[in-house]
Amino acid sequence: MKFNDEWPTLEKWxxxxxxxxxxxxAAGDDEVADAVDGIIRQxxxxxxxxxxxxxxxxxxxxxxxxxSE
Numbered sequence: 001m002k003f004n005d006e007w008p009t010l011e012k013w014x015x016x017x018x019x020x021x022x023x024x025x026a027a028g029d030d031e032v033a034d035a036v037d038g039i040i041r042q043x044x045x046x047x048x049x050x051x052x053x054x055x056x057x058x059x060x061x062x063x064x065x066x067x068s069e
Contacts, residue, residue, distance in 0.1 A: 014020045023035045 011020065021039045023032055023039070025032055027035070
């Protein structure tokens with residue numbers, strides 16, 4: 001059994017929970033990094049406790065997956 005063979009079944013199962021986000025890995029490195037960065041930011045903002053009123057900016061809370069500064 002290989003991962004690629006089982007992926008359709010896994011994808012269907014995960015879709016029940018709305019936890020999968022799709023990123024086109026064939027895009028350039030910067031596009032993939034930006035897409036993943038955006039997904040992680042959405043998750044962080046969604047999961048922040050309601051007591052936080054400050055919205056973090058990219059400069060204050062950078063996610064730089066594989067990007068050199």
